Amino acid sequence: MAYLDNAATTAMLPEALEVMYREAVNVGNASSLHGAGRRARRVVEESREKLAAAVGAKPQEIIFTASGTEANNLAVKGMFWNAGATKRAILSSPIEHHAILDPLEWLEREHNVTLHLADVDGDGRTKVESVAQLLSEHENEISFVTVMHSNNEVGALQPVEEIAAISREYKIPIHSDAVQSFGKVPLDFAKLGVNAMTISGHKIGGPLGVAALVAKKELELTPLLHGGGQERDVRSGTLHTPAIAAFATAAELSHQRLLANADHIKALRERLIRGVTTAVADVRLNGGASTLPGIAHFTFAGAEGDALLLLLDAQGVQCSTGSACSAGIAQPSHVLIAMGMAPKVARSSIRFSIGTTTTEQEIDKTISVINEVVTRARAAGVR
């Protein structure tokens, strides 16, 4: 078996699992005033501090949510609704995750928002000059900017720091979806210069069902969920103490081990790329020179991504077509289309994503089957 879909989700770190279990057996609502409640609250606040330290933020800047999608929705809708009547536009990129793009398109449809999407290059990197131009042209209408920190499909790192610097000149707030980058590349909220940033637990060996919006104290957000107001009165819902504790543990460890992990993962990625490009003719590696350490995204001309996935799965190699599904049907990836790929070529792509638990054996297993798989998939053709 080879699990090469760590960008989708990761195995939990043993340390995080232990914390999760420990907290799960303790009763206590972090909002309760008695002993059990205070105990839970203490765990949450210690976790908040740990997580903040791991991400270069202040503890009060952490807003826990139940998913990266929720944090992104809170950022997008919360910033827009708070921006005032004259600010009817949003600046973003066409390669954002659906958890950004879909709320943006929803605002466009339901609230007459104008979307300005910056150009990206053939590697899947947002062009700074395009962002700058859009900002100068629409400075008065733009309510905020949101640009992902690294692309979840091809892995291309985005020039967020530069974009944030330009946004600051216009005094326009900026959010960044950093779900894929967090724990994989150095990420420092204060240094990055954004007003808000999304991170998630299950991509770094933490549990599913917990994430955070890191947001500057002065950034005002209109809440999505109304209720107990547990998180800064911006996010309501009983805090998931065990998941929060495990998330913080995973974040702390990922931060401590960042360089060693990156070396391990990079070496495996290089091994995979060397092996695949040697074994298979006519294969292209996407994402350019500056990518996340763990993502290797290939285009195998003439083979359909779906067929590749099925045949690899049958060999015990698990990867992703990297594109969104509609009722289980793979659509050609909007990221690859934005990069200028023809839909047919875009359909011929798959993503391998390597994590801290990936072994050389898994990479070698993949290399050993890739040529036969691609040959068969090519025989089946592309629609």
Add this chain to the structure above:
Amino acid sequence: MKVIAAMSGGVDSAVAAARVVDAGHEVIGVHLALSSNPQKYRSGARGCCTIEDSHDARRAADIIGIPFYVWDMAEEFHEGVVSNFLSEYSSGKTPNPCLRCNEKIKFEAVLKRARAMGYDAVATGHYAKLFPSENGPLLYRADDEGKDQSYVLAVLTQEQLSGALFPLGDTVKSDVRKEAEARGFSLAQKPDSHDICFVPSGDNAGWLRERLGSEVGEIVDEEGAVLGSHKGAYTYTVGQRRGLGLTIPAEDGRARYVLRVEPTNNRVVVGSREELAITEISGGDVNEVKWCGPIPVLGEHRGLAQVRAHGKPLPCTYRWDGKKLSATLDAPLYGLAPGQALVIYEGERAVGSVTIEWTQ
């Protein structure tokens, strides 16, 4: 063998998939997404095409313990089945889309893809039997007469049938349901699908009108006398009696039937039941002739003709001259629409088929 089980989300294909696994084959379940917008074709659990159906198929695959994937065949389905359905209707014919789906999708596009990917066969929940022989696979009627689907499979060639598995041919539907129940499939009591899967409302005429327009035309008798009007000739089928809305009664006071649909002048011709009687049925050109068993020797043979999915087999003499397949019925048949398939049987065995071009 390595087998792809086509799983619609209905009872039959789920049990078929489970049986192929029991038989010791290496199986993966595949649900065919036939619409790029799954809501478009059919809503409600009626056995085909929707997101719920895909979910039901997935849950059955989970229970069987096989991998499950969705294959997007929307383009192929649109071109091979839906467009064909529309063009046939607009030329005054009455097509059978299930037959086209078997011919162009399940045992063509899917089987081809499966074979290229190293799989040997496609298994479906069709009610029909296949027996191997020295001369290749032979297609027989199912044991459950009421459910028999050999008619809609008789468009397959032996080459296609050699990559097909029909594990339900020896079982009656009620037992298949019991088996689904016993296997723990939540879809065990799902209703059968009856209508055309891509016409969500079941309102065939309305669906056609939306796509082909509803130009008002005349309903006439054989002499050309105008008896009424209609909104689109193609919504009528030869042999149809109800829904003609004629205001002028026939001289003899008897019911009138659609004799012909004339798409070029948008006319529907009606007449008495006797005028519907036909005994001669002939197919189109040689490319339309499909042999699901060995090709018969040239000349005349005795057999049975079936002209619609659940029609009666009619004793006939059929002729194959190397180019044309035709049949002479022993007793007349009333109301046969061109566009349906003529399927020839010898006993329980399906011999071959052709799309009906001409009748008399």
